[in-house]
Amino acid sequence: MWDSFSFSESDHPRVLITGGLGQLGVGLAKLLRKRFGRNNVILSDIRKPADNVFYSGPFIYTDILDYKNLREIVVNNRITWLFHYSALLSAVGEANVPLARAVNITGLHNVLDIAAEHNLRLFVPSTIGAFGPTSPRDPTPDLCIQRPRTIYGVSKVHAELMGEYYHYRYGLDFRCLRYPGIISADSQPGGGTTDYAVQIFHDAIKTGKFQCNLKPDTRLPMMYIDDCLKATLEVMEAPSETLSMRTYNISAMSFTPEELAQEVQKHVPELQVTYKVDDVRQAIADSWPMNFDDRNARRDWGWKHDYDLPELVTTMFNFLGEESRS
Numbered sequence: 655m656w657d658s659f660s661f662s663e664s665d666h667p668r669v670l671i672t673g674g675l676g677q678l679g680v681g682l683a684k685l686l687r688k689r690f691g692r693n694n695v696i697l698s699d700i701r702k703p704a705d706n707v708f709y710s711g712p713f714i715y716t717d718i719l720d721y722k723n724l725r726e727i728v729v730n731n732r733i734t735w736l737f738h739y740s741a742l743l744s745a746v747g748e749a750n751v752p753l754a755r756a757v758n759i760t761g762l763h764n765v766l767d768i769a770a771e772h773n774l775r776l777f778v779p780s781t782i783g784a785f786g787p788t789s790p791r792d793p794t795p796d797l798c799i800q801r802p803r804t805i806y807g808v809s810k811v812h813a814e815l816m817g818e819y820y821h822y823r824y825g826l827d828f829r830c831l832r833y834p835g836i837i838s839a840d841s842q843p844g845g846g847t848t849d850y851a852v853q854i855f856h857d858a859i860k861t862g863k864f865q866c867n868l869k870p871d872t873r874l875p876m877m878y879i880d881d882c883l884k885a886t887l888e889v890m891e892a893p894s895e896t897l898s899m900r901t902y903n904i905s906a907m908s909f910t911p912e913e914l915a916q917e918v919q920k921h922v923p924e925l926q927v928t929y930k931v932d933d934v935r936q937a938i939a940d941s942w943p944m945n946f947d948d949r950n951a952r953r954d955w956g957w958k959h960d961y962d963l964p965e966l967v968t969t970m971f972n973f974l975g976e977e978s979r980s
């Protein structure tokens with residue numbers, strides 16, 4: 655099918671993205687296709703893609719819980735790099751623990767075994783949610799106590815440890831970044847604790863009213879999607895010998911709902927913000943890092959963010975404003 659790539663494209667990695675139809679996967683595919691060629695990057699998920707996604711490059715059905723199906727896709731498409739994005743996020747994970755355990759833990763086992771068997775370079779994202787109430791929260795370093803209290807966090811600590819174990823035991827080229835809450839304009843978050851920081855922009859434009867499900871002073875690390883995807887590509891391209899670790903924190907900014915609302919009100923002064931706390935999300939947020947220490951990423955492979963809070967808010971309104979005018 656999409657094996658008819660051009661000669662120059664054959665020098666590039668052959669990429670598979672699992673769980674690619676969520677908040678982050680489509681943007682990642684776009685970035686990787688620009689770099690490695692359209693046909694060298696296969697987006698996959700268990701959901702049906704929108705027309706614009708389907709026609710923008712190769713898409714294939716892949717259920718990470720189906721080991722044989724996943725292995726067949728890796729073999730038939732001669733995959734060399736795998737970005738494993740499938741997951742249930744923190745809030746939806748608490749609402750369906752058995753499914754989160756299956757997707758986030760059993761699914762990861764399938765991915766690890768196939769990656770090790772076929773000598774893939776494997777990226778698995780972790781999260782600020784891999785820390786818990788007994789971790790130092792301000793700031794949170796790469797190496798410290800990790801006792802998360804969500805199935806999401808537990809599964810991500812498991813992924814970090816299993817990936818590192820496969821690296822040291824079997825030589826798997828495993829790379830992992832702990833993402834903050836990611837903010838994007840053209841894709842919706844999939845059921846996390848940081849989702850409010852995306853919703854506020856849509857509500858500010860549509861209704862001028864926003865009801866926040868976290869307390870006004872809840873401080874969490876956040877990042878604009880372009881920085882997140884840039885870091886992901888950079889760590890995958892970094893020479894192996896520059897990586898003193900296999901799991902890194904990355905950071906860009908940290909803010910509270912109140913601080914975000916104030917910045918948003920510079921663009922939409924009439925925005926009214928009210929607070930109706932969701933107890934599950936609040937308890938999760940209260941156990942997560944407030945500030946993230948990413949000095950090791952900056953030192954080892956030159957990580958540097960481009961977007962701070964004012965830049966993020968301006969970029970979001972530029973994008974959403976253009977969209978609502980078109």
Ligand SMILES: NC(=O)C1=CN([C@@H]2O[C@H](COP(=O)(O)OP(=O)(O)OC[C@H]3O[C@@H](n4cnc5c(N)ncnc54)[C@H](O)[C@@H]3O)[C@@H](O)[C@H]2O)C=CC1
Nearest residue numbers: 673675676677678717718739740741779781833835836844
């Ligand atoms: N968006 C964020 O703020 C952050 C995301 N991350 C991580 O980045 C990765 C991508 O996140 P998002 O795109 O936001 O997630 P998302 O929840 O928006 O998308 C996850 C995708 O996984 C797919 N999926 C579920 N079960 C599957 C299965 N059995 N087989 C294949 N695919 C399946 C879903 O259909 C969905 O499209 C996740 O691993 C997440 O933990 C980490 C920290 C922050």
Ligand SMILES: CC(=O)[C@H](N)C(=O)O
Nearest residue numbers: 743744781846847848
């Ligand atoms: C920070 C994350 O991992 C995610 N956005 C969530 O809130 O669950």
